[in-house]
Amino acid sequence: PNGYRILSKAHPLPLLFSVVSWMIDAFLQETQQMSNTYLKPSFTTTIKRQVSSHEFNTKSLRKFVETVVDTEVSQRLIPILSTAAANNTVLDLQDILQRFAFDNICKIAFGYDPAYLLPDLPEAEFAKTFDDAAKISSGRFATLFPFLWKIKRILNIGSEKRLKEACSDLREFARNIIKEKKQELSNKPSLETVDLLSRFLSSGHSDEDFVTDIVISFILAGRDTTSAALTWYFWLLSQNPEIEKEILREIKDKSESPVYEEVKDMVYTHASLCESMRLYPPVPIDGKVALRDDVLPDGTVIKKGMRVSYHPYAMGRLEMLWGPDWEEFKPDRWLQRAGDGVSNDGKWSFVGRDPNSYPVFQAGPRICLGKDMAFLQMKRVVAGILRRFKVVPAAEDGVEPVFVSFLTSKMEGGFPVRFEERAG
Numbered sequence: 001p002n003g004y005r006i007l008s009k010a011h012p013l014p015l016l017f018s019v020v021s022w023m024i025d026a027f028l029q030e031t032q033q034m035s036n037t038y039l040k041p042s043f044t045t046t047i048k049r050q051v052s053s054h055e056f057n058t059k060s061l062r063k064f065v066e067t068v069v070d071t072e073v074s075q076r077l078i079p080i081l082s083t084a085a086a087n088n089t090v091l092d093l094q095d096i097l098q099r100f101a102f103d104n105i106c107k108i109a110f111g112y113d114p115a116y117l118l119p120d121l122p123e124a125e126f127a128k129t130f131d132d133a134a135k136i137s138s139g140r141f142a143t144l145f146p147f148l149w150k151i152k153r154i155l156n157i158g159s160e161k162r163l164k165e166a167c168s169d170l171r172e173f174a175r176n177i178i179k180e181k182k183q184e185l186s187n188k189p190s191l192e193t194v195d196l197l198s199r200f201l202s203s204g205h206s207d208e209d210f211v212t213d214i215v216i217s218f219i220l221a222g223r224d225t226t227s228a229a230l231t232w233y234f235w236l237l238s239q240n241p242e243i244e245k246e247i248l249r250e251i252k253d254k255s256e257s258p259v260y261e262e263v264k265d266m267v268y269t270h271a272s273l274c275e276s277m278r279l280y281p282p283v284p285i286d287g288k289v290a291l292r293d294d295v296l297p298d299g300t301v302i303k304k305g306m307r308v309s310y311h312p313y314a315m316g317r318l319e320m321l322w323g324p325d326w327e328e329f330k331p332d333r334w335l336q337r338a339g340d341g342v343s344n345d346g347k348w349s350f351v352g353r354d355p356n357s358y359p360v361f362q363a364g365p366r367i368c369l370g371k372d373m374a375f376l377q378m379k380r381v382v383a384g385i386l387r388r389f390k391v392v393p394a395a396e397d398g399v400e401p402v403f404v405s406f407l408t409s410k411m412e413g414g415f416p417v418r419f420e421e422r423a424g
């Protein structure tokens with residue numbers, strides 16, 4: 001569209017030294033309108049410094065997987081799918097996975113259980129508000145006439161009025177979580193809480209707006225990303241039975257291992273998840289705003305204030321990066337035989353890609369902090385579901401889902417499926 005320049009054509013993501021995180025920040029900027037504060041420039045950097053040594057280290061991650069994810073899988077997800085299989089009911093898998101991810105991220109980040117993944121699939125008012133806010137804010141970046149939304153915002157009408165209301169509700173929701181957590185901590189100062197929010201509050205962060213931002217950004221980072229990845233993953237598996245068979249074989253092989261070992265060794269499943277996110281990245285487009293004048297490695301001049309976007313969706317489909325078979329869902333492109341090449345022991349090993357040519361989790365110093373956590377969660381869900389069920393799209397053969405994006409990717413209208421119990 002007008003106003004856009006392709007800076008590096010098909011070239012891998014250029015170095016982005018002097019740019020700032022944009023997606024989460026942009027969303028937060030909107031929600032912050034309500035508290036009349038300005039985004040602290042170092043906000044997400046501060047989160048990173050604060051939490052990377054705590055919640056995202058291996059020990060916490062293992063705990064997260066073993067307790068929260070497995071409880072949610074075995075006590076909520078599987079019983080719901082079992083009932084649906086027994087009654088031949090069609091469920092919207094996208095909705096189920098979003099509920100699953102929302103419960104998970106709330107439990108790990110705040111020690112709070114919203115219980116959205118219950119058999120009666122309760123109205124998720126908060127989730128709807130969250131979707132509306134994300135949809136309207138992402139619409140701003142896609143518009144050809146940005147002055148229109150700015151006028152609407154000044155006049156407080158239409159979508160901008162709805163956004164303002166939604167943001168107010170979100171902040172209210174976040175404040176309530178914080179209030180309850182503070183109460184809990186004051187009653188039990190020595191409470192053995194491992195959630196992020198307790199850590200922030202216990203370590204002296206009392207600025208309400210700051211902590212509210214943390215709550216909202218973690219929901220955004222943790223809810224829609226893994227659920228988007230898994231929704232498209234199950235769709236691709238339904239279209240590629242041979243690959244599904246291979247994953248199932250791996251899952252069955254590992255079923256006797258302890259949780260952490262199982263997940264670590266699921267090389268083929270890991271490759272298939274990477275491959276699925278190549279074609280359907282949960283964050284299909286992301287951008288940065290230049291803090292000061294800069295020159296990209298290819299000589300392109302960037303002026304302070306210019307927005308630079310990069311497109312994981314487009315980059316995942318480039319022939320020059322992935323070869324002439326880029327359209328194929330092919331986990332093998334992430335694998336090689338382990339060993340010395342002579343005594344082939346038959347084991348596959350995973351071959352990662354340079355994050356600059358696969359920026360699904362972004363690249364550089366602001367790379368996703370939850371990447372390992374996301375993979376652990378996704379593998380446990382894949383193992384939990386596939387071990388018991390075959391996921392069958394309810395739409396007629398040949399009907400393809402439509403990819404849409406509101407900050408994160410979605411399947412338009414959801415993903416209606418049936419579940420078939422596997423024999424044995």
Ligand code: HEM
Nearest residue numbers: 021022023044048221222225226283361362368369370374
């Ligand atoms: C498949 C799942 C996921 C994908 C594809 C993904 C992708 C991304 C991307 C593209 C960014 C960069 C955003 C930007 O700065 O513009 C990001 C940042 C981030 N992600 Fe993830 N994410 C995933 C799951 C998670 C999970 C489960 C968490 C856990 C809470 C998480 C936490 C974060 C955090 C804290 C940042 C900010 C890092 C910083 O700015 O220093 N992510 N993620």
